[in-house]
Amino acid sequence: MAITDAPRPLALPTGGNQPQPKPLGVFTRPRATTGWRSWVTTVDHKKIAKMYGACALVFFVVGGCEALLIRLQLATPNGKLLSADLYNQVFTMHGTTMIFLVVMPIGTAFMNYLIPLQIGARDVAFPRLNAFGFWSFLFGGLLLNSSWVLGGAPDNGWYNYAPNSGVVFSPTHGIDFWTIGLLITGIASLTGAVNLIVTVLNMRAPGMTWMKIPIFTWMSLVTQFMLLFAIPVLTAAQFLLLFDRRFGALFFNVPQGADPLLWEHLFWIFGHPEVYIMILPAFGAASEMIPVFSRKPLFGYPVMVISGIAIGFLGWGVWAHHMFTSGMGPWSVAAFSVGSMTIAVPTGVKIFNWMATMWRGKLRFTTSMLFSVGMVTMFTIGGLSGVSHAVAPADTQQHDTYYIVAHFHYVLFGGAFLAFMGAFYFWWPKAFGHHLNEKLGKVNFWVMLVGFNLTFGPQHILGLQGMPRRVYTYKPNYGFDLWNMVSTIGSFILAFSVLLFIINILYSRVQAHKPGAIPAGNDPWDSRSVEWIATSPPPAHNFDEVPEISELDELWHRKYAEDERGRLVRVARTEDVVDKGVATNVHLPAPSYWPLVVAFGLVIVGYGMIFSLVMAAVGGFILFVGVYGWALEPSDDEDLMNSHGHGHGGPSGPAPVEPLEASVV
C-alpha cells in the first residue's frame, strides 16, 4: 500500500501527537511493541506460535514428570510410591496432558508459525481469533491442571469411558475438570482450524496453485480439516457427560436404558482422527527436512499429497478398531478390521517415498536429519505393531495390555515427537536468528533414541506376556519384573535427553548474544521452500514483497537450475534471492486485548460450571462484553488508517483497506 504521506516506521504506530481514539470509551487500542504487554496483546502469528511452543514444552515437562512417577511406581513389583487412586490420576493426566497440551500444541505452534510464511502471506486470515485460540488453550490447560489442588485430578484415563465417568463412580470433581478443560481447549482447536483453513485456501501468494503448496502446509491443511470435523464430536460427547454429571441427565445411565457404548463411539469418532491430527504435521515436517538434507526433491510430491488426503479421509472410517472387544458384534468388528488394514497403505507409501528421497541423495546428517530418519524408523516399528492390532482376533489378546501402550508410544513419541524435535532444530534459526548447537543436538538425539527404545521396546514383550494396562502395581513372579525395570531406567535416560534439549536452548541463546556471534542468515540450510526467503527472524510483516510463485520448491529453483546433463547448477547467490527485511509502510492488523478477555471469560464460566453457577454467570457476562468489544473493534488501528489520508471516503467512512481480514473477526 503506497503512501502519499511521509513514510512511517515499520513497527506498529506509537500514536505520535494525534489523540488516541477510544472505541468504547474505556479501552484504548494497545500499542506496545516490546515487553510483556506486546506478548499479551499480540496478534502476530509468529509470536502466538512461539507462545504455543513454549507452553507446550512446559506442559511436556509436567507430563514427563507424571510419566516418571508412573515408571517409578512400576519399576518393581508391589510398588509403594503411589496409591491406586493417585496412580489413576497420574496416568490419566499424563495421557491427557501429552495429547492435548503437548503434541497438539506443538503441532499448532509449527503450523501457526510456518503456514503464512510458507504460502507467502503476512499473517493468518483472522489474527485476533488466532490469539484467542492460544489464550483458550493456555487457560484450558491451566484449568485442567488446577484439578491437582482443587479436589483431585481426573482419574478415568484420557478417554474417560462412561459410565465410569458418571458421578456414581467418580464422585470427585476430577472428571469435571477434564471435561471442561478440554471443552475450552477444543474451542481453541476449532477456531484455529477455521482460521488456518481460510488462510491456506485464501491467502496464498500469486502463482501458488494447489500443487505448488509446500508439503508441510498441505499436511497441515488436511490436519485442520480433520480437527474441524472431529472436535465437534468430542464437544458433543463432553456436553452429554457434563449434563449427566451436573444436571442429572441420563445419557450414560445404563439402568435407565442408556447404551453403554454411546460414549465409546462418540469418543473414538473423535479419537481416531485425533491421532492422525497429531501425526500429519509431523509427517509434513519430515517431508520438508529430508529433501533438504538429501539435496533432492521430495520423491513423489503428488503422491505424498494424495496419501495425506487419503489418510485424512480413511481416518474417519476406522474408529471402532478401538472397540473390538466391546461386544459390538462380529459384523462391525470385521468391517473395522478391514478398514484399519487399508489405512496402513497410504502411510506405508509415505515411508517408501521418504526412503526414495534419500536414495542416492547427498546426505547431510545434521541433528534435524537424524531426528527425521529416527522418526521414519521408529514410526515404522509403531506402524507394524499397529497393523497387528488391526487383525481383530490378535487384538483380542493385545487389547488393554502393554503391547498397545508400546504401539502408541512408538507412533506418538517415536513418530510425532521425534519429527517435532527435528523440526525444532530445523526451524530454530528461522524463528530466532541463531542455531541450536549441533554437537549438543546430536548427543540429544542419540540419548533420546536410546532412552526411548529402552523405555518402550520392552513394553511390547510385557504386553504379549500379559501385563495389563492401567494397573498401579503387579505381583512378583509373573515375569514382568525385568522388563519393567529396564523400561524405568530407559525413561530416566529419556528424561535426561529432554534436559539436554532444554540446556541446548539456553546455551544457544547465551552463545548467540555474545559479541562476535554470527547470525544464522535467511537460508542457513540451503533449503527449498518459501519461508527461507524471509529474514531470520522475519520482521512482523514477514516478507518485504509478497513473493511470486512459479513452481514447487520456489526458493530452490531461484538458486539452482539443471544443466543439459541434469546436473545442478547454481544460478543465483543466496543473498540475491532472499529478503533483506527493509520494507516499510506495511499495513498490519493491530494488537488487541479482547481475545484475552474472551478467553478469560470462558475459563471463569468453566470454573463456575464446577463450583458455582453464580460464577458461571459472571463469566458469561465477561464473555458477552468481551465478544462485543472484539466485534466492535476494527481489525486495524483506526488512528493509523485515518492518518493515511485515503481519498476513498464516501459512505463507507475510512477507506476499506483491510488487506488481511474482514472487519468483523
Add this chain to the structure above:
Amino acid sequence: MSTDLLTPEEANAPAEDSVHGAPSDGTYVIVALSLTVMTSVEVGLSYVHRFRPWPLILLLTVMVIKFVTVALYFMHLKFDEKLLRRVFFFGAFLAAAVYSGVLAILHFWAPHYR
C-alpha cells in the same frame, strides 16, 4: 458494461444483481412458498400409516430436498464459488455417513441382549 437499451425481455426479467448473480426478491418468495408446500406434504405424510415404511422414506426425501433448497437458494450456494458448496456438503455427508454408521452398529448389528 453495455449501454444499449434493454430489450423488452430484459426489461421484464427479474432484476438480477449484476455483481452477485443473485436471484431477485420475487424468486426468494417463490422458494419460500415451495418450502411451505413441502412442509405441508411432510406433515401430511407423517399421518399416513399404511404402506409403511414408504411414506417415511418419501418424508425423508422431501426433508433432503428442503435442506438442499435452503442451502442452494437462501444460502446462495447455487450462485457462489463451488468451493463453498464442497466444504459444506462434505461436512454434511461426513456427518451423515459417520452417524449412520454408529446407529447401524448400535441398532442393526449389535447382538441382542435386551
Add this chain to the structure above:
Amino acid sequence: MVMAARPGLPPSNRWRLPLSDTTLAPEEEFVDEDHHEPFPGLSTRTSTGVSNSKLGMWVFLGSECLLFGALISTYLLYEGRALKGPTPSDVYNIPFTSISSFVLLMSSLTMVLAVSAAHRGEDHRMRLWLITTACLGAAFISGQVYEFTQMYHEGLGYTTNIFGSSFYTLTGFHGVHVTVGIVLLLTMVGMSFRGKLPRAKAEVVEVIGLYWHFVDVIWIVIFTVVYLIHK
C-alpha cells in the same frame, strides 16, 4: 504496477494483485481488468475469490453439522428406549410444532430479503427485514418454551428418562443457536442505526444470514426426524 493476467492463477479471481504489496498506490489496488470502480467493501483479494469471512463461516458451518449430527443420533438412539415415563407420541403436538416450523422457515425468507436490501444499500428496508427476522425467531423460541412447558406438565422432565434428556438437549442446543442468532440480528440493527453497517459492509449481513439459514436447515432435519418420524 497493475499486473495483467498471470499464469497459474484461477481465472475466476478478478483481483490478481498480491496482498499488501508495498509498492502499490491505493487507487491501483482495487481496479480489476475492466477498469470498473472498485467494488465497495470487498477489499480482500483472495486466492479463491471468496472473502475470508464468508469462507470462514461456511467452514464453521461444516463443523456444526458434526455437532448437531452427534446430538441427533443420540436422540435417535434413545427416543424409543425409555424404560418409563412419557414417550414421543405421548407428548408431541405436531400441529403446534408445524406452525412454529413454518415461522422459522419464513424467518429465512425475511433474512434473505434483508441481505438483498443490504446489497442494494436500502438501509431502512434492511433494518425492517432484520427486525422481522428477529421477531419471527423470537416467536419460534416462544413456541419452543411453551411446548417445553406443556411437555413438562405432561410428565416429561429433563431427568425423567433418556428420551427426555436427549430431546431437551437436542432442541435446547438448537434453541440456544437461534437465540444467539437473534442477538446477532439485533446487534446488526443497532450497528445500522449507528451508521456502522453501510452498503460496503453488506457482506456482514450476508455472513450472519448464512448462520441463520443454517440454524433453520438444522431445524428442517430435526422437525422431520424427531417430530414427524417417531415411535
